[in-house]
Amino acid sequence: MGLFDFNKKATAKKADIVVSPESIICPVCKKEIFKEEAKRMKYVCPECNYYFRVRANNRIRMVVDDGSFEAWFDDIRTENPLNFPDYEGKIEDTMEKTKLSEGVTVGSATLRGERIVIGVIDSRFLMGSMGHVVGERITLAVEKATEEKLPVILFCCSGGARMQEGIVSLMQMAKTSAALKKHSDAGLLYISVLTDPTTGGVTASFAMLGDIILAEPKALIGFAGPRVIEQTIGEKLPEGFQRSEFQLEHGFVDAIVERDNLRNVLANLVKMHIRKEGYANFDPQFDNVRYDATELMKERAAKSKPLGVWDKVCAARQLFRLQSEDYINTIFDEFIELHGDRYFRDDPAIMGGIGYLDGQAVTVIGVNKGKSLEDCKKHNYGMPSPEGYRKALRLMKQAEKFHRPVITFVNTSGAYPGLKAEENGQGEAIARNLFEMAGLKTPILTIMIGEGGSGGALALAVGNEVWMEENATYSILSPEGFASILWKDSSRSTEAAEVMRITAHDMKELKVIEDIIPEYGMADEDALTSISSYMKGHMKEFLKKMNEKSIDQIVEERYTRFRKF
Ligand SMILES: [Zn+2]
Numbered sequence: 001m002g003l004f005d006f007n008k009k010a011t012a013k014k015a016d017i018v019v020s021p022e023s024i025i026c027p028v029c030k031k032e033i034f035k036e037e038a039k040r041m042k043y044v045c046p047e048c049n050y051y052f053r054v055r056a057n058n059r060i061r062m063v064v065d066d067g068s069f070e071a072w073f074d075d076i077r078t079e080n081p082l083n084f085p086d087y088e089g090k091i092e093d094t095m096e097k098t099k100l101s102e103g104v105t106v107g108s109a110t111l112r113g114e115r116i117v118i119g120v121i122d123s124r125f126l127m128g129s130m131g132h133v134v135g136e137r138i139t140l141a142v143e144k145a146t147e148e149k150l151p152v153i154l155f156c157c158s159g160g161a162r163m164q165e166g167i168v169s170l171m172q173m174a175k176t177s178a179a180l181k182k183h184s185d186a187g188l189l190y191i192s193v194l195t196d197p198t199t200g201g202v203t204a205s206f207a208m209l210g211d212i213i214l215a216e217p218k219a220l221i222g223f224a225g226p227r228v229i230e231q232t233i234g235e236k237l238p239e240g241f242q243r244s245e246f247q248l249e250h251g252f253v254d255a256i257v258e259r260d261n262l263r264n265v266l267a268n269l270v271k272m273h274i275r276k277e278g279y280a281n282f283d284p285q286f287d288n289v290r291y292d293a294t295e296l297m298k299e300r301a302a303k304s305k306p307l308g309v310w311d312k313v314c315a316a317r318q319l320f321r322l323q324s325e326d327y328i329n330t331i332f333d334e335f336i337e338l339h340g341d342r343y344f345r346d347d348p349a350i351m352g353g354i355g356y357l358d359g360q361a362v363t364v365i366g367v368n369k370g371k372s373l374e375d376c377k378k379h380n381y382g383m384p385s386p387e388g389y390r391k392a393l394r395l396m397k398q399a400e401k402f403h404r405p406v407i408t409f410v411n412t413s414g415a416y417p418g419l420k421a422e423e424n425g426q427g428e429a430i431a432r433n434l435f436e437m438a439g440l441k442t443p444i445l446t447i448m449i450g451e452g453g454s455g456g457a458l459a460l461a462v463g464n465e466v467w468m469e470e471n472a473t474y475s476i477l478s479p480e481g482f483a484s485i486l487w488k489d490s491s492r493s494t495e496a497a498e499v500m501r502i503t504a505h506d507m508k509e510l511k512v513i514e515d516i517i518p519e520y521g522m523a524d525e526d527a528l529t530s531i532s533s534y535m536k537g538h539m540k541e542f543l544k545k546m547n548e549k550s551i552d553q554i555v556e557e558r559y560t561r562f563r564k565f
Contacts, residue, residue, distance in 0.1 A: 160200015
């Protein structure tokens with residue numbers, strides 16, 4: 001399957017061309033597709049992977065459990081608040097043609113057995129524009145979800161506000177957003193799914209307010225439409241501008257999900273957010289699991305000699321050293337990566353998301369350095385930018401809202417010292433994390449797995465406990481920098497490392513950390529299983545310990561932990 005061409009414009013009308021009652025034509029590659037096949041393919045062109053716009057009833061059928069959907073508020077009908085000429089006639093014609101009562105269908109359903117509230121906008125109804133009925137049905141559905149403590153999933157597809165309803169249409173933006181604010185304040189989950197196209201007043205209200213925002217590939221997502229922008233600036237927009245991939249890169253979308261996988265991802269996310277008491281809801285099937293090193297690693301550890309300080313500096317910097325991604329994929333099940341700071345950009349130096357620790361949902365955040373030159377460039381060598389810290393903070397606040405513990409993995413030589421990073425407030429971003437993490441109303445555990453470089457490391461390390469791998473380092477700056485500042489001679493870095501006290505054992509003595517994690521010689525691929533086992537077992541002990549405390553106690557202990565220095 002190829003990818004469809006951005007430049008070949010596929011309008012809504014063309015997308016729905018029916019050549020015969022049994023088939024449709026792909027607007028991009030012109031392939032004729034039988035309707036039965038289109039249905040089986042979930043309305044994705046088998047030839048060029050073009051995503052057809054999906055009718056509300058088809059979307060609901062594709063997402064929720066069979067026969068579980070119950071429509072709500074279907075009886076609310078369109079009025080003509082501005083007495084706009086011919087509006088009633090247009091609505092009647094559209095109703096007749098689409099067999100829809102308005103642009104949005106809302107109701108309740110189950111998704112893999114979990115009850116949800118769902119709303120789907122259908123682009124066939126006046127381009128999914130948001131008039132009073134669309135706003136009202138969504139608002140009522142969200143209010144009912146708040147009352148019944150249910151998660152909400154909204155599928156967005158809209159040209160924006162409905163012109164024929166003027167200012168009344170504009171007010172729907174404020175109204176729907178207000179209802180979602182109440183839903184959010186009640187600690188409930190809202191997922192928005194952006195489909196082609198999501199623009200105008202819908203983007204500038206409920207579409208962008210999801211706790212988690214998913215998008216279908218290559219959907220047009222933006223506030224001002226491309227035509228309006230092109231006319232205003234008098235320039236042609238670059239390829240891919242305002243598409244899902246562009247929004248992901250700019251930090252506004254958590255993940256792009258293929259249509260085929262959407263039901264699965266939504267069901268997992270809903271399940272991860274089922275409210276449970278405490279932080280140690282481990283699946284009983286893991287009760288008797290031993291978290292032990294392999295025999296081979298025990299032998300290797302017995303043979304290996306402890307490293308000197310400078311050797312540790314080098315070990316912490318090794319390219320083949322295990323990184324956050326390795327541990328995350330080994331320790332946690334069903335990890336879903338969530339992207340973006342929702343302000344500016346997604347920082348590839350920091351990854352974050354939600355996964356299960358033997359059945360307990362946790363928010364996991366980690367710095368990745370990369371392992372090949374190309375990979376390192378992509379991750380900016382593990383030097384986070386302000387948007388990385390802001391993404392981390394967004395995910396931590398999300399964890400707080402849903403009472404999920406936070407686990408962070410730190411491995412950075414420091415925050416990125418660059419022009420853009422300064423322009424975007426590197427100092428502010430680090431400070432904000434220290435400030436917010438101090439009061440975060442959920443347990444935080446930090447594991448230093450390599451370099452712990454200064455403020456850039458600390459910005460992810462205000463934990464209730466901080467652990468360090470045996471050969472990891474943690475310092476105010478690099479030994480090279482230290483030697484250069486103090487002795488005006490960066491070549492004396494080995495000597496600097498000795499006096500700076502930067503090893504895990506130093507940290508334990510200085511009470512900067514609670515635990516030292518064995519590396520069984522070296523944190524390499526061979527040791528991954530053994531180190532992960534150690535971490536996993538201890539993480540569970542940590543959460544059981546946290547479970548015994550009130551949230552005020554947890555926050556106060558974190559305060560005291562840092563207050564003592
Ligand atoms: Zn096609």
